[in-house]
Amino acid sequence: MISVKGKNNWPLIISRGGLFFVLWWILTDGVASSWWIGGPAILLAVATSTILLPPGSFVWYEFLKFVPFFLLRSLLGGIDVAWRVFHPAMPMSPVLIEYTHRLPTGMPQVFMANSISLLPGTLSTELDQDVLKIHVLDSQGNFLAELEEVEQRVARMFDASLKVSEGGR
Amino acid sequence: MQPLYLTLAVFLLLNLGAGMWRVVHGPTNADRMLAAQLFGTTAVAILLLLAQAYGIPALRDVALVFALLAAVTAVAFVRIAWPNRETDHDAD
C-alpha cells in the first residue's frame, strides 16, 4: 500500500496530510477544541485516500507555478467570452477539433481536460484514451499553441514525459 | 457596504431569472441541463453576498454545500434525467 517498487512515497503522503490539515482548519474556522476529532479524521482520510488513490508522481513546485498561469488565463478566458457576448455581431467561428493526447492516461489527461474548459476559447467535449475532442470558439485563434503549453505544464506537474506525437492533429 | 451587497445579490437573482428563460425554452434538452451550471455558480455567489451583508458566516457553509452538490447534481442530471434521444428538435 505504501511503497511502489521501493519508491519513497512518504513526502507525497505527508503533503496529503498537510492538505487535509488545512481543510479541517478551514472547515472548523480553527476552533481549537475540534482537533481531538480532527486529528483522527485526518489520519483516517490520509489512509483512505492512499488506498483509493495511490500516490503517483506529483511535483508541487510545478503545481504552484501552474496556479498563476491558470488564474491569469482563465481571467482572459472570461474577458474573451464577455467581449464576444456583448459585441453586436458576436464574432466567433466555432469548430470541433480532435487533439491527440501525448499525456499518459488517468489523472494527467483528466487534469488537462478540465483545465482547458476554463481557458480562453476551448471546451473539452469528449475524453478518450488517445483523443480529446475540443470545441473551439474561434477557429482563427492560436488555440493549438495554448493547448500545447497547457499539456507541457501538466506533464511537468505529473512528472510525465510526452509521447512522441504521431503527426495527426 | 451592506446596500452594495444586497443590490448585487438582487442583481444576481435577476440574472438567474433571465437565465431561466433558456432553461425553460431549450430548444434542446442539453440547453435545459445548463440550469445545473447556472444555479451552481450564481446561487453560491448570492449566498456569499448574503453571508457578508447580514454577518451570518453559516451561510458560507451553505454555499460550500451548494458547491459540492453542484457536481453531484450535474452527474445525476446527465446520467439519469437526460433521455438518450433528443426528442424535441423544435427550433434548432
Add this chain to the structure above:
Amino acid sequence: MTLIDYLSAALLIAGAFFFLAGTVGLLRFPDVYTRLHALTKADNVGLGLMVMGLAVQAKSWSAVGKLVLIWILVLLAGASIAHLVSRGALQRGIDLWRR
C-alpha cells in the same frame, strides 16, 4: 469607506459584470456548446472576482480559506458540468453551430 472597501466594491461589481456576461451569452449565443463557453468561463471568473472582493473584507484567514475553497469546488464542478453536458450533447447528435 476605507481603501479596502473601495477595492472590495470594485471587485464585487466587476464580478457581477461577468455574471451578466454569462447570462447574456446564455441567451444570445447560437448553440449549446457556445452557451456553455459563455456560462462556464464568465460565471467562474465572476465568482472568482466576488470571492476576492469578499476575501479582502474577511476577518480571519480561515474565512479567506473557506472562500477560496468554495471557489475551487465551483471551478471543479463547473469544468465537470461543462464536459458532461457537451459530451452528452455530442453523443445525442446535436450539431454545432457554424458561421
